[in-house]
Amino acid sequence: MTPLLDGHVRIAAIIADGAVIDATVACHRPRGVGAALTRRPAAEIPAIAGRLFALCSVSQSAAARAASAAAGAAVETDDPAETHAALAAERLVEHLRATVLGLGGAVPLTPQEAAAVRTVLAKPHRPAREALERLGLGPDAAPLHMQAGAKSQSWAGRLMAFAAALDAETPDAVDALTADDDAAVAAALLETGEAFAAAPHLPGRRPEAGPLARATASRRMGAGGAARLAARFAEIAEIARNGALAAGRSWIRAERMSPGVGFAAVESPRGRLHHVAEIDRQGRIMRYLILAPTEWNFAPEGPFAQALRRLRTAEDAPAAPAIETLAALFDPCVACRVSVSPAPSAETAQELAHA
Secondary structure: OOEEOOOOOEEEEEOOOEEEEEEEEEEEEEOOOHHHOOOOEEEHHHHHHHHHOOOOHHHHHHHHHHHHHHHOOOOOOOOOHHHHHHHHHHHHHHHHHHOOOOOOOOOOOOOHHHHHHHHHHHHHOOOOHHHHHOOOOOOOOOOOOOOOOOOOOHHHHHHHHHHHHOOOOOOOOOOEEOHHHHHHHHHHHHHOHHHHHHHHOOOOOOOOOOOHHHHOOOOOOOOOOOHHHHHHHHHHHHHHHHHHHOOHHEEEEEEEEEOOOEEEEEOOOOOEEEEEEEEEEOOOEEEEEEOOOHHHOOOOOHHHHHHHHEEEEOOOOHHHHHHHHHHHHHHOOOOOEEEEEEOOHHHHHHHHHHO
């Protein structure tokens, strides 16, 4: 959900014998996005949101339109079929682009596969079946990638094998962020504003957003790096099979919270995106709040932080690339800045303790 004012995720890890023994994760999101929308006519917000965000602009615009309409603003109505087609195309593009940028260095594309990627990205509304099949991501690929131990020499198959090698420990079950959480999230946004948007939390929970959360909610997946990537691939295959029909009504939800206040939730490529809009009697924005899925996944005690603290690497291998790969499997919408430090020696630790 990167806006033109970029943010970043800062990841700091302490390594001993190839294991992460301590880590901190902080998501530094751009401030003032909501404030920049205040006093504007609510009817303008969908178009502004679509221009403001470089990633997932269709989802942002759809959420803005739905939230503003729920608040009671007179916004231009959209064609549901066109919106669903645009959302499906966006999901395909973002999943494929994130995989190439985040994991293509570790598992390179062949020249033929790179050409297939370009073909798909050129016409995402009508993805070329042959090109997707060349990548191992065609309409019939999902069952293969969801089978434990399944092997394929396609790019998708090679990526799955690579991701499976990162699963050194059995992770906890995924705590999926779903529509059942919308009321609590919207209420918290309205009550605490930007503080909650910057560091969201639900009591006793570690919510995860994105493809794996969606798959887990329908009981189709386990957990871990390979499952996280398989869920992404399964969504690509679903869009290859069904096109715009893959995006159903469940992808967008909006409700009026009170007079002049509405919220919307959109299942964006990276997960559940929330908008809250408050308007005055003239239909102008009094308050606008946006909570992107990256804030959930990269919360200080969120699912990425949990996975990071279980990461194991070869003792003679640099840890930073492995951490960057793990982050790519969670698909943040902003850049990650990784720093790695060795654990202090026993002597140093003792000196620090007595300092």
